Amino acid sequence: MTSSGTGVFFDGLTSRRQDVHVALQDATLEILRPDGARLDMWPLGQLRELSAPPELLRLGHDGGNALARLEIRDRALAAQIRASAPRLTAALAEERGTTRKVVLWSLAAMVSVSLFTFYGVPALADRVAPLLPWSVDRHMGDIADRQIRAVFPTDPGGFECGASSEERPGREALDRLTKRLSDAAALPVPIKVTVVRSDFVNALALPGGGVYLFRGLLDNARSADEIAGVLAHEIGHVAHRDGARRALQAGGASLLFGFILGDVVGGTAAITIARVLSEAHYSRAAETNADDYAADLMKKIGADPRPLGEFLSRLTEGASEPEADQDKAGKTDDAGEKPTETEKRKERSLQSWISSHPESEERRRRVDAVAGDGPFSPVVDGADFLAIQRICGKPS
Numbered sequence: 001m002t003s004s005g006t007g008v009f010f011d012g013l014t015s016r017r018q019d020v021h022v023a024l025q026d027a028t029l030e031i032l033r034p035d036g037a038r039l040d041m042w043p044l045g046q047l048r049e050l051s052a053p054p055e056l057l058r059l060g061h062d063g064g065n066a067l068a069r070l071e072i073r074d075r076a077l078a079a080q081i082r083a084s085a086p087r088l089t090a091a092l093a094e095e096r097g098t099t100r101k102v103v104l105w106s107l108a109a110m111v112s113v114s115l116f117t118f119y120g121v122p123a124l125a126d127r128v129a130p131l132l133p134w135s136v137d138r139h140m141g142d143i144a145d146r147q148i149r150a151v152f153p154t155d156p157g158g159f160e161c162g163a164s165s166e167e168r169p170g171r172e173a174l175d176r177l178t179k180r181l182s183d184a185a186a187l188p189v190p191i192k193v194t195v196v197r198s199d200f201v202n203a204l205a206l207p208g209g210g211v212y213l214f215r216g217l218l219d220n221a222r223s224a225d226e227i228a229g230v231l232a233h234e235i236g237h238v239a240h241r242d243g244a245r246r247a248l249q250a251g252g253a254s255l256l257f258g259f260i261l262g263d264v265v266g267g268t269a270a271i272t273i274a275r276v277l278s279e280a281h282y283s284r285a286a287e288t289n290a291d292d293y294a295a296d297l298m299k300k301i302g303a304d305p306r307p308l309g310e311f312l313s314r315l316t317e318g319a320s321e322p323e324a325d326q327d328k329a330g331k332t333d334d335a336g337e338k339p340t341e342t343e344k345r346k347e348r349s350l351q352s353w354i355s356s357h358p359e360s361e362e363r364r365r366r367v368d369a370v371a372g373d374g375p376f377s378p379v380v381d382g383a384d385f386l387a388i389q390r391i392c393g394k395p396s
């Protein structure tokens, strides 16, 4: 089966509209330039229908660049695409459901806009973020997740670790750990941890329950308790709605209304969110609150909160004396003789993480104070810790 027609393509990276030729194949949609060169190919199973005027079929897709859009006015072709991609309609209904809820809540947000006049954006964000339904956080988080997956440079093997047979034991061990923490946290959104195949020494929380742990961070951990501490800290950011608050602060009211009016498909809002969240610069108060939350959560599962503080201070030392730390840790495998691009990048990323998590000594003392005396038991056994460290297939 092949049918074809014309459409308009937005690549998701620029605002340029391109007239294209669209060819519907058995399992894919091919997007071709007028000269026949292929711009993109979208599997039918990944297509998403987006809100659009009735005379228009607007499509996005789940792989590749999540902001790319294809618009089709040709009715016959649109009907054939709808018939060949059964997931389309379901996805649109889901999106409309979210939009309806968001519109409802937007009324509350609009009332808050008067606050904006008096207090400015940060205060507005502070007041609005806790009022928003969790579906807004999740919506923001989904957009940021798609955008980050599309643009974040990772090592060969795919963005996310844990899928191959050699990586799966690590994934399962991490899932067990995550479940203990998220059961204790009992948030209205599920915590979903993604291990990112990258040497960045970093972790970040998306609004709505998504947490990224970068392989570089797992590599630098000396115990599973340290990893659990960081995870608990990120769950704290989710619980406190820090990601949504930060996105609102950065994008302000226009961003919020962008969500409400469904303008998100325009892309600007999504890019703002992704950028802001991946920088992950929360205020110091937000960091301290997330630490306190982490310490409490670790205690709830009978685990020791102090390794989080130890990890933070060790990374700070590492950032000021990267070479000494390298030797101590005995990590010479891929360091080689000359500082490679990867090494330099590692150092930079370590420093950027520290700069977003300042005052480590002070925070360590604070975590220690909250910790109390225990008794504590390790969050997982040694075998699970090893498995978690090998979740990206690379023995540490």
Ligand SMILES: [Zn+2]
Binding pocket: 233, 237, 282, 287, 290, 357
């Ligand atoms: Zn943090």
